Amino acid sequence: MNALIYSYELSRFEYKPTHPFKPMRAKMLMELLNRYDLIDLRNQKIIEPQPLSEELLYRFHDRSYIEIIKKAEEGEFTAETFYAGLGTDDNPVFRHMYEFAMIAAGGTYEGAMMLIDDDARVVFNPIGGFHHAGKDHAEGFCYINDIAVVITELIRNGYRVACIDIDAHHGNGVQDAFYDTDRVLTISIHESGETLYPGTGFETEIGTGKGTGYNVNIPLRQGTDDEVYLLAFESVVPALIESFKPDIVFAVIGCDSHKDDPLTNLNLTSNGYKSAVEIINRISPKILALGAGGYNVYKTTALWALAWSVFCNLEPKDQYAGAVGGFMYGPEQGAGTLDDLPFVLGGLEKELCFNYAQKVVRFIKENIIGQR
Numbered sequence: 001m002n003a004l005i006y007s008y009e010l011s012r013f014e015y016k017p018t019h020p021f022k023p024m025r026a027k028m029l030m031e032l033l034n035r036y037d038l039i040d041l042r043n044q045k046i047i048e049p050q051p052l053s054e055e056l057l058y059r060f061h062d063r064s065y066i067e068i069i070k071k072a073e074e075g076e077f078t079a080e081t082f083y084a085g086l087g088t089d090d091n092p093v094f095r096h097m098y099e100f101a102m103i104a105a106g107g108t109y110e111g112a113m114m115l116i117d118d119d120a121r122v123v124f125n126p127i128g129g130f131h132h133a134g135k136d137h138a139e140g141f142c143y144i145n146d147i148a149v150v151i152t153e154l155i156r157n158g159y160r161v162a163c164i165d166i167d168a169h170h171g172n173g174v175q176d177a178f179y180d181t182d183r184v185l186t187i188s189i190h191e192s193g194e195t196l197y198p199g200t201g202f203e204t205e206i207g208t209g210k211g212t213g214y215n216v217n218i219p220l221r222q223g224t225d226d227e228v229y230l231l232a233f234e235s236v237v238p239a240l241i242e243s244f245k246p247d248i249v250f251a252v253i254g255c256d257s258h259k260d261d262p263l264t265n266l267n268l269t270s271n272g273y274k275s276a277v278e279i280i281n282r283i284s285p286k287i288l289a290l291g292a293g294g295y296n297v298y299k300t301t302a303l304w305a306l307a308w309s310v311f312c313n314l315e316p317k318d319q320y321a322g323a324v325g326g327f328m329y330g331p332e333q334g335a336g337t338l339d340d341l342p343f344v345l346g347g348l349e350k351e352l353c354f355n356y357a358q359k360v361v362r363f364i365k366e367n368i369i370g371q372r
Contacts, residue, residue: 002312003045003114005107005125006030010049013100016092020263020295021141023100025304026126028297032305036316036338044312045120049107051099052149056109059152060145060177065136069143073097085138097143104128105146108290112150115248115286116159122287122311126304129252129290131171132198140169140198147250147290148177154248155183162246162284163187164237166276167254167292168264170201170217174252180211185244189233191257191266192219192356203363213368216240221356222265225345226272229257232357233276236364241283243369249284253277253307254292255300259343263295269340270306277307287311302338309338 011027033039039046057066068084072093085091104127111123131147132140151161151174162185165171170190178184193199207215218232241249259267280287289307294300309316316338345353 001043001045001120002122003047003111003120003124004308005047005049005111005123005128007048007103010100010103010127013094013096015094015141019092019141022297023127025291025294025297025301028301029126029304032301032338033308035318035320036305036309037319038305038309038312038314038316040312040314047107047110047114049103049110049125051102052106052109052146054102056149056153057105057144059156060135060148062136069098069101069138084136090141091138091143101130101144104130105144105149108146108288109150109153111288112154112248115288122281122289124289124291124308124311126291129167129254129292130173131165131167131252131292132169132173134173134176139173141293142173145173145177147171147174147252151178151184151250155181159247160245161185161248161250162241162244163250163252164241164280165189165252165254165292166257166273167252168256168261168266169196169254169293170198170219171252172198172200175201175205175215175217178211179207179215180209182210182214185214185216185240185246187216187218187237187240189218189220189229189237191222191224191264194219195222195265203360206368213371216364216368218360218364220266220360221353223267223345223349224353224357225267225343225350226269226275227344228350228353228357229266229268229272230275231354232361234279235361236369238279238283239369246285248286248288249280251277251280251284251287251289252292253289253304255294255303258294258296258299258303260296260299261294267343267345269343270303270338271340271342273303274306274310277310281310306338
């Protein structure tokens with residue numbers, strides 16, 4: 001049994017009209033799942049998320065920071081508001097901001113509880129995965145770090161948790177949360193901080209104290225294509241998960257690694273993305289998948305639909321292909337498929353990306369995998 005966390009109400013929130021983060025992606029995903037016959041309720045549940053209990057926030061976040069969020073939403077702005085990262089272009093203050101963050105986090109918590117109770121093997125919360133937020137500040141479109149909150153609650157109850165983050169941006173908030181513990185294995189594969197926000201996530205950031213070797217970063221050179229990406233991913237991730245033996249894997253399956261994303265510089269297609277999700281699905285006992293980033297909304301929802309098809313072992317079938325006056329979804333070039341045409345980087349750029357990835361993989365094998 002697999003579960004999808006979805007609420008039409010959640011998709012109606014808006015940071016601001018010009019902001020690249022669009023909660024409406026959840027509604028668009030549901031339209032695609034119906035179009036491609038990927039809603040098969042015999043083996044699926046659709047769960048409407050409930051707001052997170054506020055006390056659970058304090059497993060990770062500072063109480064004073066949460067109060068600043070509430071006051072900002074009510075129109076109270078002080079120096080503390082801006083020190084907390086609120087009111088910026090990235091993290092605007094918008095109507096029902098706190099409610100949105102709490103419902104999104106509530107979906108992540110509810111999904112984790114379903115996995116613990118054996119009510120599902122995979123739960124997907126597309127409006128979840130706010131991996132940049134810190135204990136006391138908003139950052140990178142993220143106000144409440146649902147990943148850190150829920151993982152902290154799980155390890156308090158004795159569970160071993162791994163987090164595999166394939167979003168193009170390094171999950172710095174999650175890294176900071178668990179940098180000194182061996183109870184959580186964090187793996188982030190992303191565009192290098194040399195060229196992309198948040199400027200962190202280098203392979204040398206491997207944890208501290210008991211956490212040494214339990215924080216793994218796989219930074220990739222801008223321009224990296226499917227072939228190089230999967231070489232790095234397959235060389236590192238399965239061995240780490242097999243060694244750690246988690247009870248639950250958080251899969252942060254952001255889609256901004258796609259070559260058509262407007263905010264990033266990687267060159268993944270649906271082929272590379274789907275292959276990465278297939279590996280995660282194969283090596284994980286239970287999965288809590290979170291939508292995270294993706295700023296080409298059409299490509300993002302298409303990739304999420306492919307991920308859901310992998311988790312559910314279903315083959316997408318376009319029920320509207322060839323229909324005159326039928327359902328239209330974005331640009332119709334390539335209608336009838338969620339997949340992209342192959343893209344292969346060539347020449348010197350391919351060599352530079354390959355060499356960069358090889359260097360990173362070699363470091364991880366020598367300093368982390370080889371030390372276990």
